[in-house]
Amino acid sequence: MAARRAEAVLGAALGVPDRFPYAAKRAAREAPPPQRERAAQLAALHARAVALGGLPESLTLCPCAPVHHDAVFHLDRVRPAHGLIRLGPGRTVAGRVEAAAGPDVYLTDSAGRTLLLDSRHLAGWPLAAAPADAATTAEVAAPAREAAEPQVLFGSSAISAPTDA
Incomplete structure (x- = not known):
């Protein structure tokens, strides 16, 4: 339960959606950015999480250590x-x-x-x-393709900083 709560708190604070549609996941698998780019995006997101402050005491922030599972799942x-x-x-x-x-x-x-x-x-x-x-x-x-540009899993829109409007 603590992991799910941590996921919800950080997701809301960082503007990361709770769920991604299957069409977006499938599209992301077909042409993912290079591992180095994905790792950099995750590191940027991790840095934003560390900078949040005011997180519940039950959350322990760990060092950023992305693990790529591309080879394991082929x-x-x-x-x-x-x-x-x-x-x-x-x-x-x-x-x-x-x-x-x-x-x-x-x-x-x-x-x-x-x-x-x-x-x-x-x-x-x-x-x-x-x-x-x-x-x-x-x-x-025929595979379902989203008409509009899908929200990417590892693209800049998934981790962009919130704008002050």
Whole structure:
């Protein structure tokens, strides 16, 4: 509970949203800034948190030490998705798992397409091994793209200083 409270206090004080829409997360994974740039943005945000003052005594500020998980989750393999897999009776989803982040599983199918599987939709569907050369027969819907510029996870808009208006 203390971690959630700390997250809420710092998020409100620094103007960082509590949640990011999946479309924004997916877009950020497709073309993230270099690790050095992301680390610098996190360091700037950390410096602002340290400078806040008046934080609850239950919060202990730790040194800034960003840890990148790109390699662990193979995020370097994420490419813009050809589409989002829609499961259906008697359909096959086949391919090589390239990366996983949250509920999203990125696959490369036998045709070389990058497909996105939202694993939250797997509940209740039977899973079985498919032959190595199996094709994906599940419907592939065009990926949802936000019409307006999405709020980026690691962009300057996420950590910009509040303006006095």
